[in-house]
Amino acid sequence: MSRVAVFGAGYVGLVTGACFADLGHDVVIRDVLPERIEALRGGAVPIYEPGLEELLARNAERLTYTLEVAVAVRDADFLYVAVGTPPTYSGDADLSAIWTVVDELQGLERRAVVVMKSTVPVGTGAKVRARLDERGLGHIGYASNPEFTAEGTAVRDFQQPDRIVIGAFEPVDADAVADLHAGIDGPIVRCDVASAEMIKLAANAALMTRISFINEIANVCEATGADVVRVAEGVGLDRRIGPSFLRAGIGYGGSCFPKDSLALKQLAANSGYHFQLLNAVIEVNELQKRRVIGKLNRHLGTLRGKTVALLGLAFKPNTDDTREAPSLVLAGRLVAEGADVRAWDPVADGRSILPQATICATPLEALRGADAAVLVTEWAELADLDWAAAASSMRNALLVDGRNMLDPTELRAAGFTYEGIGRAAGSGSAGGSV
């Protein structure tokens, strides 16, 4: 069994650490935030990720938490870097947290491998390698081992991956990282470091492209009388296309897609290449978030003085993450149009992100007296809501289903004027669960 140091106790670091501990390795997780480390030591998990708390608790004897680099590095075989790489003003990834980790590494007498889990621009590994060499750390290996875990299913994605990608400069380092994953079933893709870095960016870009593609198809469906839910089903059954990531809606958000698309766009631009398709994908997504406002305006005439309920704030269900969530753009636009915003989410902390909105404890409370509702996040709670009661409690029973989650026929029977995304009036049944 190996000793693994993980730098960064965010979504990626905690899931990585917990899953390696579950494989039997000794894991020490290091973060710079004292309150975060204190909480973890006390058994509290600072983020909402299904299954993570149990996994950390079950493997507590193999998991320690520290603020000290020296403690993390001591006897470590692997130095996993799982710190944030947020976008800078220019759209490039901010790698300062990564450089801090690399520069703070100390006491590395024995051989260990620095493994990059954070999403980085292509070429970062080569730069880190050069920095390690400059610091006289030529005996320390380097590998890129990007993550493909999605929030909400991160533990499962780590434990049952579609693939494990390992890029390394030396085969011995790739072997070591592959061995570290013993016990996890999944094909291993071995390659050079630059290709591993690109696989991560390209995979996310491919997923975003599918979403913007189906959103554009949805917009054409709306204009022509087709139902995008049925269209996606019919298209996705083609084995060459497949059904995943063909859910039309109000656009993608989250801590990864928006940031990674910008980083890839800038990476290309910095190298003198204009990535046309990716630019279009980003633009379609921006417009998609705003189309809801057009729908509301069309029904309500004006939004000034109207009350709009936002159902769901997280960028997707089963997470409390609201980074780049469509709800934020929507709320901002609604306030700018003079509407009052009421909002509900079962886990996201609405008060801190939407100070201009009234945050409600239940969906029904948010809907009471409202002139319109927008289903923003497809939380399971909303499938079981008493929609007839909701409709009669509203001043005007208009629902824009931003995720095509609900059955239009049922909602209309419950008294709603129902609008989905890409579903012509009067068409369709409930959205698929792909």
Ligand code: UGA
């Ligand atoms: C995404 C990828 O799915 C992971 O493989 C990757 O590891 C991760 O980014 C990352 O780079 O760290 P995540 O952002 O957690 O994971 O969430 P997704 O489930 O991919 O959803 C992203 C957004 O796309 C959400 O806002 C979701 O509502 C939207 N989406 C997804 C659609 O609008 N339509 C779809 O068909 C699928």
